[in-house]
Amino acid sequence: MKQKYALLAAFGLLVAGAGSSLVSGQTGTTIVIGGRDGVTDTGLVNDLINKFLKPALAKDGIDVKYTPIGDYDKAIVNQLSAGTAPDVFYLPDNTAKGLVSSGKILPLNGLVSGTDFISSLNQTYTFGGKLYGIVKDFNTLATYYNKDLFDQAKVAYPNDKDDWNTFSDKLAKVQKALGTGYYGTCFPADYARFAAFAYGTGWKPTKKVTDPSFVRAFQFYTDLVKSKVAVQPSTISAGWGGDCIKSGKVATAFEGAWALGFLRDNAPNLQYGTSLIPLDPTTKRRGNLLFSVAWAINKGTKNTDAAVKVLNLLTSKAAQEYVLENGLALPSRKSLQANAYFKKSGAEPQANNTVFRGASSGNVVAFNQPPVFTDAVNEALKSVMDGTSTVDEALKRAQGKIDQIK
Secondary structure, three states: OOOHHHHHHHHHHOOOOOOOOOEEEOOEEEEEEEEEOOHHHHHHHHHHHHHHHHHHHHHHOEEEEEEEEOOHHHHHHHHHHHOOOOOEEEEEOOOHHHHHHOOOEOOOOOOOOOOOEOHHHHHHOEEOOEEOOEEEEEEOOEEEEEHHHHHHHOOOOOOOOOEHHHHHHHHHHHHHHHOOOOEEEEOOOOHHHHHHHHHHOOOOOOOOOOOHHHHHHHHHHHHHHHOOOEEOHHHHOOOOHHHHHHOOOEEEEEEOOOHHHHHHHHOOOOOEEEEOOOEOOOOOOOEEEEEEEEEEEEOOOOOHHHHHHHHHHHOOHHHHHHHHHOOOOEOOEHHHHHOHHHHOOOHHHHHHHHHHHHOOOOEEEEOOOOHHHHHHHHHHHHHHHOOOOOHHHHHHHHHHHHHOOO
């Protein structure tokens, strides 16, 4: 079975060259920006265009237009192939490798400085030593905890110094103190949550899932479920970690900043805090996943200079400060860690601070593994948590499926 990256790269052979969506007219040049179709994306990008791009570009005779794209991941492949793609557009982490392999993305080395951007984010969009995207915003995982449950159980809150042992000890004490129907944490059978623990061991996706370091993290994760200290979301009729923490029956969950709006709307009285992912007690490091989208430039644009100016303005410190201070998304610039927003009291600013710090703490890896890989691990997690397989059986079966995509 071929990897999805090969499929994405293949479209580059369909046409000899890419065109541009640049429009010229009597008033100058229009650079077209493309992104996902949706109220949030459309509103935010148009806001940035009106506040930061148009005033700065007017003197150069450059206008900017945002074009929302439905079914984005599929559509951008087709548009690049047909030569109709926008000049500047979203480059998602999960499809970046294939799109770059197509030869349709402009390398940014020498055109854009990546110095002030978080290094793990730059690495996500670096291929063959060349940088192809500047991250517009991102997420990592944080430990969300219900303060009331820890207070009732008279157990100390999770903190950044916790390792797997101290963390699980706190969870077990909370579960024991509160009794049947309460749980220490919510562990879904999901690579997008479990992998944070695997990365803390130093394991990398280039290694087998039967590697001892992966097995150790897998054992820790599944053992907490089997001991009933942790619960699968479905067991309590929850769909994800946000549902778990909202229920008032689960003390902790692992989610990104995307949980903030959900909790604000669905659990407005919940008293919660956040901390970084627990450390691996052996390596003394923590792991995490990066979920990100970058801005990239169409290699076929007819006005590279104008497109570079647009990308630089979209990712400028001023634009990212505006987005951060309005609570819209997390910036990718390191220098904004000192922004006053992160020093505000309150659950939301502090949660955003924790998620922001997560990108620079420990072994942080982009969430961009092929679906066959993540599905195989998810199935292994589920079978062990449900008691239908041993750890050894489940991981050998998963590795067999993964080997088919190589």
